[in-house]
Amino acid sequence: SDYSKEPPRHPSLQINSKEPFNAEPKRSALIASYVTPSDFFYKRNHGPIPIVEDINRYCVEISGLVQHSKQLFMKDIRNLPKYNVTATLQCAGNRRTAMSKTRTVKGVGWDVSAIGNAVWGGAKLADVLELVGIPKLTSVTQFGGKHVEFVSIDRCKEEKGGPYKASIPLSQAANPEADVLLAYEMNGEPLNRDHGYPLRVIVPGVIGARSVKWLEAINIIEEECQGFFMQKDYKMFPPSVNWDNIDWSTRRPQMDFPVQCVICSLEDVSTVKPGKVKISGYAASGGGRGIERVDVSVDGGKTWMEASRSQKRGIQYISDAADSDKWAWVLFEVTADIQHSTEIIAKAVDSAANVQPEKVEDVWNLRGILNTSWHRVKVQASY
Numbered sequence: 001s002d003y004s005k006e007p008p009r010h011p012s013l014q015i016n017s018k019e020p021f022n023a024e025p026k027r028s029a030l031i032a033s034y035v036t037p038s039d040f041f042y043k044r045n046h047g048p049i050p051i052v053e054d055i056n057r058y059c060v061e062i063s064g065l066v067q068h069s070k071q072l073f074m075k076d077i078r079n080l081p082k083y084n085v086t087a088t089l090q091c092a093g094n095r096r097t098a099m100s101k102t103r104t105v106k107g108v109g110w111d112v113s114a115i116g117n118a119v120w121g122g123a124k125l126a127d128v129l130e131l132v133g134i135p136k137l138t139s140v141t142q143f144g145g146k147h148v149e150f151v152s153i154d155r156c157k158e159e160k161g162g163p164y165k166a167s168i169p170l171s172q173a174a175n176p177e178a179d180v181l182l183a184y185e186m187n188g189e190p191l192n193r194d195h196g197y198p199l200r201v202i203v204p205g206v207i208g209a210r211s212v213k214w215l216e217a218i219n220i221i222e223e224e225c226q227g228f229f230m231q232k233d234y235k236m237f238p239p240s241v242n243w244d245n246i247d248w249s250t251r252r253p254q255m256d257f258p259v260q261c262v263i264c265s266l267e268d269v270s271t272v273k274p275g276k277v278k279i280s281g282y283a284a285s286g287g288g289r290g291i292e293r294v295d296v297s298v299d300g301g302k303t304w305m306e307a308s309r310s311q312k313r314g315i316q317y318i319s320d321a322a323d324s325d326k327w328a329w330v331l332f333e334v335t336a337d338i339q340h341s342t343e344i345i346a347k348a349v350d351s352a353a354n355v356q357p358e359k360v361e362d363v364w365n366l367r368g369i370l371n372t373s374w375h376r377v378k379v380q381a382s383y
């Protein structure tokens with residue numbers, strides 16, 4: 001594989017793996033704004049970044065279980081109604097490093113910033129599918145039924161040199177309310193190479209692995225995609241499963257991400273001056289479930305206070321769910337009086353009243369995915 005033509009990247013990113021390039025911003029940079037600038041948006045790759053030289057010849061082939069397959073050029077995609085969807089993308093491996101500290105896991109290490117929130121601009125997949133005769137649907141069934149497979153231009157070793165691919169249920173793909181996009185813009189600018197230029201899929205509320213970058217083809221298929229990242233990766237196993245007894249076929253590919261919440265204003269161990277300390281971070285949930293509450297404790301979990309939440313720059317309470325960006329994170333903030341060294345914890349509740357697991361051990365799994373355990377940081381009070 002050829003890593004000699006990688007794009008430039010911001011020097012402040014923390015690099016977790018160089019080839020393929022995997023990097024995340026510093027905690028403080030991550031929550032500096034509600035919309036994450038593309039420079040500071042985590043980059044998660046499985047191979048070299050492909051180059052699309054001739055945008056006029058670039059096209060996406062739609063085939064499989066359709067009456068007539070169709071080639072879509074960029075101009076065809078731009079001709080469809082354009083939507084801007086603010087959506088949080090989170091890698092299933094976010095917070096893997098912390099999980100691996102309790103017991104070894106396999107995978108790229110990530111701190112807490114394999115997540116970002118962007119305004120994605122593009123065509124709705126439901127509109128694209130209508131062009132090949134697939135009617136819009138209004139109910140989503142998570143499993144069973146046909147799938148829509150996304151095949152990429154990039155090549156990776158997990159697919160033995162073949163393309164990265166993934167699929168989602170047709171019922172989600174063809175549902176305009178699921179807001180699945182073929183996006184050509186990120187934060188009002190053309191996608192850059194790291195994030196999928198010229199065209200990528202965005203599946204809001206679902207783990208990042210299904211949002212295929214550098215789209216090459218769309219296949220309508222009878223059942224879920226049989227690719228590596230659907231069948232041999234990104235599945236959630238119980239703590240008893242290890243590399244000797246694993247049977248991948250017993251589990252389904254992970255789709256929605258669970259409720260998550262992280263403190264970003266403090267590192268794992270920080271020194272603070274006794275007195276008022278501002279505690280802030282992000283909270284997000286999958287499936288379009290908004291954040292109902294963020295609880296923060298500064299006494300190791302004995303007592304809790306509620307943080308304020310915002311989806312704008314300043315902090316304010318979101319009073320009406322109808323005003324909120326349903327696929328996007330919230331930033332939270334609370335000020336606490338800290339006089340002694342202590343452990344600070346944050347945990348969130350989503351709109352379905354789902355809560356986070358208290359201990360990472362309870363959700364430990366051999367691939368180190370979905371660490372959504374209560375987020376804890378230690379502070380040392382010192383003048």
Ligand code: MTE
Nearest residue numbers: 042043044045046091152164208209212213
């Ligand atoms: N698409 C392709 N073609 N190749 C990839 O390696 N990585 C996936 C997904 N789409 C990947 C891909 C994973 S695991 C994640 S978390 C997101 O892209 C990351 O998107 P980002 O790099 O834009 O943050």
Ligand code: MO
Nearest residue numbers: 091092208209
């Ligand atoms: Mo990911």
